[in-house]
Amino acid sequence: MELQGKSVSQGIAIGRLVVYQKKDNVVKRERVEDTANEIKRFAAAREKAIEQLKGLYEKALKEVGEEGAMLFESHQLMVEDLDFIEGAENIINQEQVNAEYAVARTGDTLAEIFANMEGNEYMQARAADIKDVSNRIVSVLQGNDDSGLNASEPMILLADDLAPSETVQLDKSLVLSFVTRGGSSNSHTAILARTMNIPSLITVDFPEDVDGKMGIVDGFEGKLLVDPDEALIESYKKRQEKEAEKQRMLQELKGKETVTIDGKSIHLYANIGGVKDVADVLENDAEGVGLFRSEFLYLETDDFPTEEQQFKAYQTVAAGLAGKKVIIRTLDIGADKQVDYLNLGNEENPALGYRAIRICLDQVDIFKTQLRAILRASFYGTISIMFPMIISIDEVKKIKKILAEVKEELDEAGVPYKDVEIGIMVETPAAVLLSEELAKEVDFFSIGTNDLTQYTLAIDRQNAKLESINDPHHPAVLKAIQMTIENAHKGGAWCGICGELGADTTLTETFLRMGIDELSVSPSKILAVRDAVRKLDLSK
Amino acid sequence: MKEFKYTITDPEGIHARPAGLFVKAAAACGCKVTIEKDGKEVDAKRILGVMSLGVKQGETITLKTDGDGEDAAMDTLQKFLQENL
Numbered sequence: 001m002e003l004q005g006k007s008v009s010q011g012i013a014i015g016r017l018v019v020y021q022k023k024d025n026v027v028k029r030e031r032v033e034d035t036a037n038e039i040k041r042f043a044a045a046r047e048k049a050i051e052q053l054k055g056l057y058e059k060a061l062k063e064v065g066e067e068g069a070m071l072f073e074s075h076q077l078m079v080e081d082l083d084f085i086e087g088a089e090n091i092i093n094q095e096q097v098n099a100e101y102a103v104a105r106t107g108d109t110l111a112e113i114f115a116n117m118e119g120n121e122y123m124q125a126r127a128a129d130i131k132d133v134s135n136r137i138v139s140v141l142q143g144n145d146d147s148g149l150n151a152s153e154p155m156i157l158l159a160d161d162l163a164p165s166e167t168v169q170l171d172k173s174l175v176l177s178f179v180t181r182g183g184s185s186n187s188h189t190a191i192l193a194r195t196m197n198i199p200s201l202i203t204v205d206f207p208e209d210v211d212g213k214m215g216i217v218d219g220f221e222g223k224l225l226v227d228p229d230e231a232l233i234e235s236y237k238k239r240q241e242k243e244a245e246k247q248r249m250l251q252e253l254k255g256k257e258t259v260t261i262d263g264k265s266i267h268l269y270a271n272i273g274g275v276k277d278v279a280d281v282l283e284n285d286a287e288g289v290g291l292f293r294s295e296f297l298y299l300e301t302d303d304f305p306t307e308e309q310q311f312k313a314y315q316t317v318a319a320g321l322a323g324k325k326v327i328i329r330t331l332d333i334g335a336d337k338q339v340d341y342l343n344l345g346n347e348e349n350p351a352l353g354y355r356a357i358r359i360c361l362d363q364v365d366i367f368k369t370q371l372r373a374i375l376r377a378s379f380y381g382t383i384s385i386m387f388p389m390i391i392s393i394d395e396v397k398k399i400k401k402i403l404a405e406v407k408e409e410l411d412e413a414g415v416p417y418k419d420v421e422i423g424i425m426v427e428t429p430a431a432v433l434l435s436e437e438l439a440k441e442v443d444f445f446s447i448g449t450n451d452l453t454q455y456t457l458a459i460d461r462q463n464a465k466l467e468s469i470n471d472p473h474h475p476a477v478l479k480a481i482q483m484t485i486e487n488a489h490k491g492g493a494w495c496g497i498c499g500e501l502g503a504d505t506t507l508t509e510t511f512l513r514m515g516i517d518e519l520s521v522s523p524s525k526i527l528a529v530r531d532a533v534r535k536l537d538l539s540k
Numbered sequence: 541m542k543e544f545k546y547t548i549t550d551p552e553g554i555h556a557r558p559a560g561l562f563v564k565a566a567a568a569c570g571c572k573v574t575i576e577k578d579g580k581e582v583d584a585k586r587i588l589g590v591m592s593l594g595v596k597q598g599e600t601i602t603l604k605t606d607g608d609g610e611d612a613a614m615d616t617l618q619k620f621l622q623e624n625l
Contacts, residue, residue, distance in 0.1 A: 067557075074560035077587040084588060113592055120594040122555055129556070130588070 005179070005204030007222040008190035012240040013156055013177035013199050014233060017226065019211040020159035020166075027138060030098040038092045042085075042099040045140040049079050052136065060168050068195050071129075071188060072168070078133045084110060100141045107134020125187050132163040156215050158206055162189045172196060177217040179204050179224055197247070249527040254285045258530045260512065261537040267518040268530055269325065271498055275313050278320040280523035285530075288325035290446065290520020291386070291498040292317060294370065298333055303341050304366065310373035318381025325382045327446070327520075328374050329425065331366065332356045332388040351460060356389035361398055371406045375417040384421040386446055391430035396441045423493070427451035432480045439491020446520065447484055449499025453477050472501050482514045489515060496520055505532040512538060541606040542614040550625045553596035558624045563587045565620050571607030573617065584617075 032038055053076045060069035078084060084106060091102035107130055115127040154174050161182040167189055176198060178189050183202035193200030199219025206224065216225040216236050225232065259265035269290030270281045281289060297305040297313060318326050333339060334355020347353040360367035374385055387399055403422070410417055426432060427448030439445065453472045454461045461470060471477075481497070488495035496518030501507060503521035505528060511519065512533065521529055548554060554562070566573040566584040573584040577599060582589035584603070595601055603621065605613040 070557045070560065074556045074587065077560050077563055081588045082583070082586050110588055117592075117594045120553075120596065122552065123591060123594045126556060126591060 001210075001226040003204050003206055003224040003226065005201040005222050005224060006185075007199070007219045008183070008185045008187075008202050009193035009198065009200040010219040011177075011197065011199035011217075012219065012236055012243060013217040014236055014240065015176045015215065016153060016155045017210050017213050017215040018155040018157055019206075019208060020157055020162070027100045027104040028098075029101040031096055032092075032098050033096070035092050035096055038097075038099040038102070039089055041141060042088060042092065042103065042137075045099065045103075045137050046079050046085070048140045049133075049136050050076055052140075053079065056168050063168070063172055065195065068192060075129065075133050075136075078130060079137065084133075100138050103134050103137050103141065107131055107138075110134075121184060125184050128161065128163060128187065135163070156217055158204075158210065161187070167192050177201075177219070179206065179217060181205060246524075246527065249531055250285070253527050253530050253534070256530065256534065258287070258533050260533055261535070262539040264512060264536075264538055266512065266516060266533065267325075267496070268526060268533070269327070269496070269498075269518060269520040270523045270526060271520050272317070272523070275316050275320075277523065278317055281321070284523045284526040286324075286523060286526045288327075288382075289317065289321060290325075290327050290496060290518060292326055292328045293332065294328055294330060295332055298331060298339055298342075304369070307369045307373045307376075310370060311376050314374055314377035314383070315380050318377050318383050321381055323382055325384060327384040327386050327423070329386045329388055330357070330370055330374075331360055334359060351454065357387050357395060357399070358389065360387075361395065361402075364402060367402060368406055371403055372410065375406060375410055375420065376415055378418045378420050379416045383418070384423060384444070386423045386425060386444075388425045388448070389427065389451075390424040390438070391428050393434065393437055393441060396424065396438060400441070425451075425498075426484050426495075427499075428455050429480065432456075432484050435484045435487035436491055439488045439493040442493055444493050444518075445484060445488045445495045446498045446518075447481055447495070449477070449481070449497060449501035452480060452499065453501075456480055472504075473507070477501075478507075478510065481511070485514045485516055494518065503529060505529060508532040509536055509538075512536060541604060542610050544603045544614060544618050544621075545600055546603060546618075546621045546625075547600045548595055548597055548625050551597050553599070554590065554593070554601075554625060556591065559587055559590050561624065562617070562620060563590055565617060566613075569605065569609065569613035569616070571605050571610045571613050573613060574604045574606075576602040576604065 053072045057069050057072040060072055087106040087109065088102040091097060091105060092099060111127040111130040114123050114130060117123040154176050156177045156179060157175050158179045161180050162178065178193050178200040180189060180202050181204060183189055185202070190200055190202065199217045201217060201219065201222055201224060204224050210226050213227050216228050216233065218225065257265055258268040267287055269288040270284065270286035271291040272278070272281060272289055273293045274296045297310055314328060333342065334344060334350060334353060338344060344354060374383060377383060390396060407417070421443040423442050423444035423446055424431065424438060425448045426435060426445045431438060435445065449472060450461065453470070453474070456476050457470070457474055459466045459470045485495045494517040497511065497516060498520040502519040503525040508529060519529060550558065563585060574581050575584045575590060575593065577593045577595055580593060582593060584590060603617055605617065
């Protein structure tokens, strides 16, 4: 059985499913004569509740740290809140009823106020806190204050919703994951799960009879798998191990510089293919975006993307990176990436055909629209532009002329933009051979190793028969890379690698010795590459 | 009476944690302390009242202290807002 929910904390958990049964306080409305005594009972119950909350605070402090523990301090303040106390006391006095009823009703009324705070999801979630507090006092008044769950083996905990006081009383070492029917991404269970670094799902509508069965929580896809077969468990275990390794690296390497033991540092950027990848970039602690493939804008639509559509995408990424560098590669379509509305037609040899910058320099309108969108977005972050498939100095000169025209148009219209670095992809043998001259024209190079390998070795990378001789470590490819780096530096440009080879940690040392300035890899490889760089000592 | 207008910069607004700390600080003052937002004024010594304003980032509140020691109270609470919210 597969149940879909929403993930509020990522990760994988495999274990026994346990459905938590909440003990509801049944509160009866009873008439009392001695209201003064009820007021006294209420005061004593508050005192006891405060005592409990202090204990929970201490426990939470040890288990989840100050951030998580603060909650119990705010619960204490709620117990002592005059609105709450006066509200309940008024009900006792005016209606001559028992304290339990007065507390429960006051709690409900106050919770309602928070639950109705439209547009403030955070405060709406606080309704659960108020209910939790009033339940606590009612429990004390009724004389039952034991918690509901005893576990002896690790489990995936399923519940309607869990109150903070319920979660803190759990033995955390036994909880593999929280799955709730209700809840929100701001609920305490969700926050706790993220603090504990365990997966958690909300809005999963599970049947009661899953209790006791084996289950898998996929906190990446938001899925709960009930009764999975052996093969599925195995594949999830592998995924879990990989995640654990990633987590270990994250803990160790997040926020650290990408620098060798002897002090040589490089920039480590991420390759992305769309706006949605920004979260991955940040999560994996990339220092910027070294290759933002703009093709998705063209491939996902039935017609040319408008300037506005493009601007929004570029702006979102630039703003999301908050000032870190974002290198946008202009349209790289043709060859294996086709779109109908461009009417490219069938080509005998598309890899050597009408593609990328060749289209842009031929259909300048398409190119200008993109450049305008990029320049406008540059105002909101740190953007660089990179051009693919360059084979000549003349192309670069033409590009620069078009770029200057676009800037002039923007100036005339009074549209703000920032200075952008411009660079080229070095992915043809022609560009390698001309790299010294090209370096004088641009700010940077980024070596596209996939195409460079294909063109250098004359091996079609789509041809499965050639797989065995398609060697990206081929000495000719490595020599081409070395030459490019050296010439970049001679001409005053910096040089990076954005092809797949950049993430090949068996070559990291080679690239650093060649003098590479930047590596741009897929977000999931960032930490592995940083790890490799930090273990190197180039002085040896 | 002392008044101070402040625009919340914390991305989460006045959420439970700082609200709790703020209420504690306000409770320690001898004078009357209130917070007002959009015409709704609440006792700053009551956490539920403060939270029920639902103050978000970018919204402006008015802090008022009134009575004995209103200057010192304003000093302390103003600083608290600027440092924590």
